[in-house]
Amino acid sequence: MSSTQEVGAAADEADQGAEVVAAPVALAVEPEEDLGAVSCREKQRILICGHSMVFWAAHQARRTRIGSQLGLSDWARVEWQGRRGLRWPGLLPLLFGRRSGLPPHVLVIHLGGNDLGLMQGRALSLQVKQDLQFILRRWPGVLIIWSAMLPRRVWREALHRPAIERARMKANRAIQKALGEGLGIYLPHPRIRATFADLYRGDGVHLSASGNEVFLDDLRQGLRLALSHLWGARA
Template identity: 35%
Template sequence: MPKVKKGQTEGTKGPKNKRKRTEKTRDMGTSSAQAESLSEEVPQMMAPVSLHGDAAPGAPGGLDAASIPDMCQISAIACLAHQDMALLKGLDKQDLNHSPPPDQLSNSQGLRCSVWIVGSSIVRNAGIAALSRPGGQGLGLQTKGIDIWWQGYGGLRFVDLACKLRWLAQFENPPNLIVIHCGANDIGQVKTQKLLDRVRWDLRLLASIFPNTKLVWSFLLPRVAWRYSKNVRVMEQTRNRVNRAAAKEILGCGGRLLRHTQFLGKPKQLYSRDGVHLSGLGNDIYLNNLQSK
């Protein structure tokens, strides 16, 4: 066997060792890059998620459910109207199927959520009552990244709602959520079928005007007395029909529902003397419902 010179042996082994060291260095560089990538991903995964739509139940800023008098709850449950219960049962399944869970309204980028609460004197009075509560008109949700803009107008009718929202959009950017509590003032002034058609049409229109905004329908409250008719039973039937039509449209466009079941049965302590507006306790309950939603 021919002898291999020492220089040739060292020359042959040199490149091999160099290739091994190069591959090892490359592997170490890859592992280092992966480690750096992982270190960047971990803080993002562990970053706190800020609320973007729904406030957590029990948030500060109002009365808790436990503070409502027991007699009020008993009265409300004992006097539940048959039509109201039928309406709620009919919508429960749809609400669960179409309403997004609260975490879908949150964002992980720390952006603030803008909420408009628009409606008639019920909204106006609730906004005024919120001034004297802990958390103020923000309902204590400012720390959750939620900013509320109260827009309550006494006597506002649903037929004027779309124009009002278009007007408001001239002064503020489109919000993340619009809570609508409007329509009771139309009952008795506008023919029922015409009102139902208008509710369906205008809610679809609003969904197209505010494509990136989630609409929330706040159920019209029962009334002890109605201004435009003494036939309370017929007026309540119309109110239920309006709520049913609005709820169907809202769910169809990916919106949400805000119910106020404490007012079923019309507990007297929740209403003012006129039987239309809410008492101090009624306003507190209404605000609690908004806060927990």
């Protein structure tokens, strides 16, 4: 599977079939079992950025067994940039500010949910595509992973929840299509659904501890596949 293909195994949520993705692909190299194969390779820098979902996921990861490196420390160095309340226009300043440092090998973006309700889903997806193209021009060779916008039980900026849910799914699909044209990898979260109340905090927006556990597992599996691709484990 190439970097332009999506990562995952199911529809995003309750509208089953709306965001169908390819079946999971097993890694050809497992770092826990083949340290000799990875020890000779340069560690990859992974940057995970986004709004409060990333902020709280990083907070929980530090408290778990796999830690903030998501169990990938033999392969990579994982860095987190979660900004609570971040909206899409803040992404490029976040990435290319004065302290941006060296470009990452892998860039994971989880963003856009805070913009729904303030702008149309189509306008958001077009802006996302344009900015991803800009990132690739500034950082040639970076592998972009789009972490799909999650459903919410409560949309603070919306008067009609079903309408904004439809906008979210359409935007995710449009971005998935753009990624398939060479911009990067699509990472869905099929196990996180608004109907699963235990995955959310009482505010209906942020993930609970169990929700973050699923979210972190999705990130880890997607990153393992991305690292396998970068290292040509299938060659």
